[in-house]
Amino acid sequence: MNRYVFYVLWCDGITITGLLLYTLLLNERFNGSMLAIVISAVSGMIFLVTMTKSLGYFPRKGLPEIFRMFLPAGARISLLIFFSIMTITKGCIMIGYASSFFNLYLTDVNTITIMVFIFLAVSWGATRSSKTILSTLEIVLFICIPLMYYAFTKAIFSQGIEWNSIKAMADYAFIWPKWGTITAANSVFSGFVGLIVFNRVVPSKIKWKFTPIVLIVNLHILVTGLIISIGIHGTYGVGNYIAPTYSALDSIGMMSGLFSRTIMPYFLIVLFLLLVYASVTIHVGLELLKGCFSMKFQNNLRKEQLLSWAICCLFTIVTVIYFSSFNLKQIIYHTVNWLELRFYTEFLMVALVALFAVLKRRRKV
Template structure:
C-alpha cells in the first residue's frame, strides 16, 4: 500500500481519538458498542478496499474531473455540492473540538478570537497548497508526532494506574446487539480513503491493495479503535466518564513521566494531536473547496487577471466557521457530531461510491463509443 495513502487513513483515524468519538462509544457501551466496533472494522476495511479499487480506474483524477467527464451535469453538480458541504462540516467539527480543548485545557486565559485567527492563518495557507504538497506535509507531521502518540499509549498500557478490571468489565458487554450510533461513529476509519475524492490527483498510478497491505491496515485499525475505547475506561472507570466530553484528555492527564522534563504527559499529548488536527482540517477543507470549485467556478470573477473564486470561498468558509463557533455549545456540538456520524457520513460514503460506479459505467460506454467510431 502506498505510504501517502496510509498517512491519509491513519491521520484521520488518530485525530478522532481526541474528538467526541470516544464519548459516543463509551456512552453506547451497554447498547452494543463492542459488536458495533467489530462490524465497523469489517465493513470499514471492505469499503476502504472498494473505494481504492474504484479510484484506481481513474489515475491522477479527482472526483470533480471524473464526474464532470463521465456523468451528466445534473448528477455531477449536486453530488459535488453535497460532498463539499459535508467535508466543510467535517472540518468545522475538528476546528470546534480543538478550539474548545485549547481554551479549556491549554490556554484558558487566551482570547477565543486569537485561537481562531491562529487557525485561520495556518489553515488558509494549507488550503492554497496543492494535493501533493499537503501529502508531503502530512508525512512530515506523521513522522514527527505519531511516535509521541505511540509513546503516550505505551505509557498508558504500562501504567500502574490502568485498572484492567474495568477493561474486562467493558469486554463483557459483548453480548449486546450492535448499536447504530456506535457503528457509525466507528466508521471514521474510512474517512481517509474517502478523501481520495481530491487526493487521487496525486496518485498517477494507484496500486490495488495487496493482502499484506489489507492485513496491516486491519491490525492498525483494530488497535486504534480498541485503544480509543478501552484505555479511557481502564483509567477512568465508568461513573467518572459519564459526563466527560473528551475522555482521552482526562486519560492522558492520568499518565505521568516521573523522571521526564515534563511530568504531565497531557501537554505532549494534546500538542501532538493539535498538529494532527491542523493537517486534518487542512485536508478536509482542501477537499471541500476543491469539490466546490468543481461544481461552481466564476470565470469572470477576476482582479488583475487573477481569478478570485477560491479566495471568495475561503472568506465564506471562515465567516461561517467563526459565526458557528460563537453559537455552538458543548452539548450542541456533541449532538451535532452524533447526527453527522450517524446519518450524514454514511450518505457521504454511499454518494462517493455510487457516483464512482456511475462514472466507471460512463467511462466504459465512452470507450466503447470511441472504439466503434
C-alpha cells in the same frame, strides 16, 4: 500501495478518533459501542476497497474529472457542491472540537481566539498544492506518531490503570448498537474521501495484502484510547468527564525532558495532526468546489486563490457562530446526526464512482 495513500488514511483515522470518537463511543459504552466498532470496520473496509478499486480505472483523475465524463452539468455541479460542503464541514467540526477541548486546559485563552488562529493556519495550508500538502503530511506523521505511541505506552503500563474495569466491559460486547453509533464509528475509515482528489497526483489503488494493515492501523489507536480511558477512570467513572481520554492522560506523570505530564506532548500531537488533517480535508472540499467551474477559471491562479480564501472565511465565520451558540453537549448530539448524514453521503459517493468505473470498463470492452 503508494505510501501517501496510507498517510491520508492513517492521519484521518488517528485525528478523528482522538478528537471525536473517544467521547462519542464512551458515551454509548453500555449500549453496544464495542460491537459498533466491529460492524463499522466491515462497512468501512467495503467502502475503502470499492473506492480505491474504482479509482484505479481513472488514473490521474479526481472526482470532478470523473463526473465531467459521465454527468450533465446540472447534476455534476449539484453533487460537487454537496460533497464539497460535507467535506469542508468535517474539517470545521474537528477544528471546533479541538478548540473546545484545548480551552478546558488553556483557560486564559478564549475558545473563539483559539479557533480563529487554527483556521488561519489551516486555510493557508488548504490553499497549497496537493503535492505540498502530501509532503507536509508525511513530515508531521513521522514527528507525531512516535510521540503518540510513547504517550499511550506510558498510559497502558501505568500503575493507575485498572484492568478489571476493562474486563467488565466484556459483559456489554454483544449488545446491538444504535445506528448512530455505527455511523459514528464508521468515520474512522472515511479517509478514502481524500483520495478522490489526491488520485490526480498519486495512484490510489490498494493491493489486497495491504488491506489488513489499513484495518489494524485504523482500529488500534481507537481501541487503545478506549482501554486507557476506561482503565484509568473506571467503567462508570469514565462517564463523568467531558473529554475522558484527555483527563486520563492528564493523570499520568512523565518525568522526562520538558514535560511533567503525558497530556502535554499529547496536546502537541493533537494540534499538529489537527492542522494537517483539517488542511487535507478542507483542501479536498475546495478542489471539489473548483470542479464546478470551467477549466479557464481553474487555470487562473489568482481567481482560484481568491475563491479558496473566500470559502475558508465563510466557513470560519459559520463555525465560530455555531460553536458560540451551543454548548458542548448539544454539539455532540448534533454531531452524531451529522455523522449519520456523512455515512449516507460517502455511500452515495462510493456508489457513483463504482458505477462510473463499471461503465468505463464496459466501454473499453
